[in-house]
Amino acid sequence: MKKKSFSILISTKNRKEDLQITLSKIHYLFLQDNVSCVVYDDGSTDGTFAFVKNNFPDVILYRNEISKGYLYCRNKMLNETTADYAISLDDDAHFLTENPLLLIENYFKSNPQCGLIAFRIYWGTTIPDNLISKDVRCRVQSFVGCAHVWNMQAWRAIPNYPEWFVFYGEEDFASYQLFKKNWEINYLPDVLVNHRVDMKLRKKNDDYHIRLRSSLRSGWFLFLLFYPAVVIPRKIAYSIWIQFTTKVLKGDWRVFKIIGIVLIDVLKNGFKILKNRNKLTATEYVAYQSLAPAKIYWVPEIQTT
Known part of the structure; x- marks a missing residue:
């Protein structure tokens, strides 16, 4: 063939x-x-x-x-x-x-x-x-x-x-x-x-909080796998702060529980994180951060006549 x-x-x-x-x-x-x-x-x-x-x-x-x-x-x-x-x-x-x-x-x-x-x-x-x-x-x-x-x-x-x-x-x-x-x-x-x-409809779906847990968990996994050690505590603390200010303080109390579950998820996968850690050097970290972020959503420009 x-x-x-x-x-x-x-x-x-x-x-x-x-x-x-x-x-x-x-x-x-x-x-x-x-x-x-x-x-x-x-x-x-x-x-x-x-x-x-x-x-x-x-x-x-x-x-x-x-x-x-x-x-x-x-x-x-x-x-x-x-x-x-x-x-x-x-x-x-x-x-x-x-x-x-x-x-x-x-x-x-x-x-x-x-x-x-x-x-x-x-x-x-x-x-x-x-x-x-x-x-x-x-x-x-x-x-x-x-x-x-x-x-x-x-x-x-x-x-x-x-x-x-x-x-x-x-x-x-x-x-x-x-x-x-x-x-x-x-x-x-x-x-x-x-x-x-x-x-808009996705945010109302029953799996919204499951997706949030997965997203937050993977973010912390990535910090622990690739970021220089000195950066990790600040990154995780900031992600928790964002969840509190944008969701918990606006009445979505289930997010508070999700943060606790994600902490447990990280502890359960601690060995895998250590085994697969491939940290960026300080120079690599700066170079990676200087790149343009992923292009996720394209929005069409409004046509004018």
Whole structure:
């Protein structure tokens, strides 16, 4: 079988309708000879596996009978692909830029130190009228998990995503590891992705506090794994202060409990933190902080007539 240049990797669980939209939108891409598409069904109970198998026979399909977590799925797909470039897409995200693969390939070839490309991402359930952006290409600290592409040489140079993080933070983990290995993360606004998420509605979802716990926990993990020791207490204290001032003091008392739970999470994972610590030197820390932050949300400019 001919080696593929690109592999599109999607992990999913119980989101058949979202996945159907995504596969329909990007189907024209993986019909190309140099592109494969892999879907990893992480223990869905909504018929996802049968749906993909019956309706998208050209998709390479994996399944966990019992969920092992999306980081397990991501690691497995990335470690098994033989493609030169691996595009990671959420099951509720698709390209708005037509034929993005040529843009991606040309950029990697022109920028050999680029280990990962971060896309321009619009978060919303409806597409804006104006898709033109004044954003410029640049090096950034990190990337968004829902849509990015790996130079597989860079992926093979760093440790796997930490499955013990469970949810959130794996992108920053990879970013620090790439930085330590002198690989760059570049923002390529030429490629636009629609992440079909209603951000206002997400905050009202039942899993909001679960997401908050995961986000806060992963942030502390990252401080302890990569930051110089002298910086860590101040960073953790500041993150606690932010939670108090923005949430607890405004009446969300459950956040106070979450902070306590996160402290326990850190203690439980103390050995893993010590084992995997890969601290930035003082010089590296300053250099990393000087980079532009991850480009997470792209907001269209208002058109005037």
